[in-house]
Amino acid sequence: MATSHRQSVEVDGRKLQLSNLDKVLYPSTGTTKRDVLDYLREIAPVMLPHCRDRAATRKRWPDGVGDNEAAQMFFQKDIGDGAPEWVKRRSIQHSDHVNQYPLVNDLATLTWLGQLAALEIHVPQWRFGPRGAQKNPDRLVLDLDPGEGVTLRECAEVARRARDILHDMGLNVVPVTSGSKGIHLYAALDESQTSDQVSQVARELARSLEADYPDEIISSMKRSARAGKVFIDWSQNSESKTTVAPYSLRGRSHPTVAAPRTWHELASPHLKQLDFRDVRGRVKRRGDPMADIAGDDDEPHRDQLTVYRSKRTQSKTPEPIPDAVALERREAPMFVIQRHDASTLHDDFRLEHEGVLVSWALPKGVPTDPKRNRLAIPTEDHPLEYGSFEGAIPSGEYGAGSVEIWDSGTINIEKWRDDEVIATLHGSAEGGLGSARRFALFRTTDDPKKPQWMIHLMDDKHTPHDDSGSRNARRRRSASTDSRPTTLRPMLATRGTPANIRDDSPETWAFEMKWDGMRALVQIDDDSIRLVSRSGRDITGTYPEFADASQEVAADTCVLDTELVALDDDGRPDFGRIQQRMNLTRPRDVERALQRVAVTAMVFDVLEVNGSSTTSLPYSDRRELLDEIIDQDAEGKLQHPAAFTGNLDAAIASSRERGGEGVMAKRRDSTYAPGSRSRDWIKLPNAEASEVIVIGWRPSDTDPRGFASLLLAVDVGGELRYAGRVGTGFTVRDRHSIRSELTRIERKTAPIADVPAADAREAHWVSARRVAEVTYREFTTDHRFRHPVWRGWRPDKRIADVNPPGS
Secondary structure, three states, X not given: OOOOOEEEEEEOOEEEEEEOOOOEEEOOOOEEHHHHHHHHHHHHHHHHHHHOOOEOEEEEOOOOOOOOOOOOOEEEOXXXXXXXXXXXXXXEEOOOOEEEEEEOOOHHHHHHHHHOOEEEEEEOOOOEOOOOOEOOOOEEEEEEEEOOOOOHHHHHHHHHHXXXXXXXXXXXXXXXXXXXXXXXXXXXXXXXXXXXXXXXXHHHHHHHHHHHOOOOEEOOOOHHHOOOOEEEEOHHHOOOOOEEOOOOEOOOOOOEEOEEOOHHHHOOOOOOOOEHHHHHHHHHHHOOOOHHHOOOOOOOOOOOOHHHHHOOOOOOOOOOOOOOOOOOOOOOOEEEEEEEEOOOEEEEEEEEEOOEEEEEEEOOOOOOOOOOOEEEEEEEEEEHHHHHOOEEEOOOXXXXXXXXXXXXXXXXXXXXXXXXXXXEEEOOOOOOOOOOXXXXXXXXXXXXXXXXXXXXXXXXXXXXXXXXXXXXXXXXXXXXXXXXXXXXXXXEEXXXXXXXXHOOOOOOXXXXXXXXXXXXXXXXXXXXXXEEEOOOOEXXXXXXXXXXXXXXXXXXXXXXXXXXXXXOOOOOEOHHHHHOOOOOOOHHHHHHHHHHOOOEEEEEEEEEEOOEEOOOOOHHHHHHHHHHHOOOOOOOOEEOOOOEOOOHHHHHHHHHHOOOOEEEEEEOOOOOOOOOEEEEEEEEEOOOEEEEEEEEEEOOOOOOOOOOEEEEEEEEOOEEEEXXXXXXXXXXXXXXXXXXXXXXXXXXXXXXXXXXXXXXXXXXXXXXXEEEEEEOOEEOOOOOEEOOEEEEEOOOOOHHHOOOOOO
């Protein structure tokens, strides 16, 4: 019977609490947690190189594997709340959330996982770089999985055939009996190809083998077709997929291991899966057959300056290119800020850490105002010798342009983490800083493909971080947060034509795509978020998917102008889809709609940041500010599409080619006028559309639950005028649901006086409360729509918001 006795141990200088060491995790063999931990301790020297810097997903069996191999197992991706602080971790942005994964880089972490009965450790084929960026894969893997009636020996035969092809490609291949049923094949790569490219190669290889041996091999994912064949699973090369780590235990009835093997072993007629005792003994005798593709992190030619050297040639640039990272450690590390006039003028901000200058490019220069953060773009580490470099980098070379030292000196490092650095810089008397200044650099996105950082000038009243662990809590809290206005209304555009634009100089206007959705202001205040419709109605509860969107913004508080859109399968806004989410208030209805239709906010302007209004800034400055607080390449709920870089004709052509709604032209020097309609913003729709008011319906001769047409009105000079009927653009379901909705607001008489007798005959009247939208070919001089087509209700707009067609 297992004991719950706890004991404290120290592993590589880390303290851990171990418990239930006599607990049986593999009942069929009596293997205990103590046995598992002993195995992990002995195998760590060969296992850790295959796990290092890879996001570890775990399968845990806290109560043991039991008679049923899946009993009590649960799958864990996120590191969880109880992880020791010293466990190294990295973040991955998934489609709708962020997970932090542990990195199994040391024996202490491996022991911690063993204590949790995380018997299986699964890792991807790529690693994280030193500052959290996802690198390209450094290995290719094929998973050979036997179908029904196929043995391990037949898998070995397929493995040899795949090896021959991979060898012809110049790749060294090592087999691993998976500890389950099949065999994994690993080949080292040089990180020059993306996961998608490697997956494509693996897929084509699998298909080629299937074509040559159709009776023995299959590459299709369809399980029903695998009987009698070996399935080559190439998909584990995907960026999002993982494979059980070499030397990991398996959660099966017997304590088998994913064991690297030799090709001589694979040819044995007695080939079998190995358990942990077999593996422990053979590693002592033979070492690791997979050592050659464990990664080259420890090779002397790869260090923090590898990327730096790869971009420069000593004979062509005066920059220092040392052979190795500096080993000396000074009491006071150095910093240098260099003004770099290259393709664009920017500052290079470099801090000494672990023998190199960790570097960021500052497009807007060093921040001078604690209330305004600036973008910091991570660049490759530079040698310490670069701290004294000034001069001209020749044309045609990387970073061509002039470099001059703006300030340099020593630093006191207060905090250095993978996502946050705080340091005080002590510059020279004649330098640009002027005095000792305290800066914080911090990551603002969990997208490891493109780490986004900001730099903040700190003072006693403004600090961007605390140690709570929440990114929002770590951001700088503004002293003027409570003064942020909450009654802002969006600025409105005026309908126009290309002729309104072409008479001006090309530099006058900027162009954006016009999004076909619902206007909303997004107000962020630390962890809280509020969505407000164009009419001023709070719609936060209707769109719960934005609850965590504050994490996507590098600011404590802000007000963003957005268009809420629902994208179709081709990534184009679909107004019919967004309509399914509008005007819902009941939690059950919201939840159902959320499952059917995803909504994204296209952010195109900013009205306030950290308590300071930005509405008086020119458009071009507000766009630059948006670039600083929202990553254009991020794929979260808040997306910040780039402005169109071409001219008006190109913008219109692009919008039409994409099936978009049109183009927005905005004066570059214009300020933001909340609640006003301005000719500084001109909307150029691809098709004419208008807001209308429904005032009645005419019955259908064929559908007693529906209607034949709806009667419309528009605002003309402040007075509602009849505008005709719309009878197309509806589905049968639309006709039934609209008829049901209008029944609730029926009235006996027409709400307006100018409805022609022919149209009024048999009409059922409703109160003029509901706003909708139609497209049309022409709006005549007598205020009638020609060929109107229904687009749908506009619950985000009030009667007072309705404008005359063409406005």
